[in-house]
Amino acid sequence: MHERQLYNKYNPGQHWKKHPTTYSETFANFLKKRQFSGLLVDVGCGDGRDVNLFNNSGFTVTGVDYSKEQIKADKKSFPKLSFEVQNVEHLKFKDESIDAFYMINVIHYVNKEKAIQEIYRALKHHGFLFIHFNTDIIDKHGRVDYHHETKDILKLVSEFKIVNKRLFERTDSLPVEHTHQIMELILEKL
Numbered sequence: 001m002h003e004r005q006l007y008n009k010y011n012p013g014q015h016w017k018k019h020p021t022t023y024s025e026t027f028a029n030f031l032k033k034r035q036f037s038g039l040l041v042d043v044g045c046g047d048g049r050d051v052n053l054f055n056n057s058g059f060t061v062t063g064v065d066y067s068k069e070q071i072k073a074d075k076k077s078f079p080k081l082s083f084e085v086q087n088v089e090h091l092k093f094k095d096e097s098i099d100a101f102y103m104i105n106v107i108h109y110v111n112k113e114k115a116i117q118e119i120y121r122a123l124k125h126h127g128f129l130f131i132h133f134n135t136d137i138i139d140k141h142g143r144v145d146y147h148h149e150t151k152d153i154l155k156l157v158s159e160f161k162i163v164n165k166r167l168f169e170r171t172d173s174l175p176v177e178h179t180h181q182i183m184e185l186i187l188e189k190l
Contacts, residue, residue: 023104023184024050027130028057030164030186031100038099038127043088043119044106048074051081054102064088089114093122104132108146116156120189129160129187135167140177153183160187 024042031040038060042051045063047070054061055078064086065071074083086092088103089111101119119129133153137146164186171179 021049021053023130023132024053024102027100027102027186028054028059030130031059031128032057036100036128038124039097040100040102041093041098043086043101043103043115045074045083046070046105048078048081048083050102051083052078055081064091088118091118091122095121096124098122098127099124100128100130102130104130107131108134108137108148112156120159123189125189127189128163129185129189131157131185131187133183133185134180135183136179136181138179138181145178150183157185157187159189161190162186163188 036059040054040059040061042054042061042063045051045065048063051061051063051074062082062084063071063074064084065074066085066087068085071083071085074081084092088106101123103115103119107115123129133148134146135148135150135153136144138144162185164184166184168182168184169179170182171177
């Protein structure tokens with residue numbers, strides 16, 4: 001299924017708003033252990049809840065999203081936090097200007113190569129990227145709506161050092177029941 005078709009199928013109900021904050025908590029704890037300071041960017045920040053969590057964890061954070069309406073709503077919900085309209089395939093950040101990126105529920109909806117190249121370009125050396133790749137999205141009838149080979153994911157991120165890798169499954173009920181097979185990576189730009 002093409003990225004836009006996939007997004008249109010799963011956009012109704014925006015089930016990702018109900019995902020647990022454990023992913024952002026995991027990354028916040030990872031960064032705290034490394035005494036991280038610098039700018040953290042949440043790519044595809046959606047409703048801004050993870051941006052708020054990172055802010056409350058003591059980090060300087062900016063949320064970016066492609067949706068102008070979403071960023072407008074985020075600025076209203078969290079007026080003291082930083083949000084920008086940006087496209088991950090064409091980030092406005094200068095080369096090597098960002099200390100860390102956080103991106104979940106996004107990469108399978110965009111041009112993966114362009115997005116990873118842009119993040120790599122904007123990330124400082126020894127900066128981190130926390131990312132979720134869906135290896136499969138399967139609807140309740142067993143139809144595979146999305147598949148990404150593990151070897152292709154590893155090739156896509158081959159310029160990074162893999163600091164942490166976790167495989168897990170998550171089932172969502174909206175807009176239709178479906179299961180995600182997820183590869184969670186924490187990557188470092190060397």
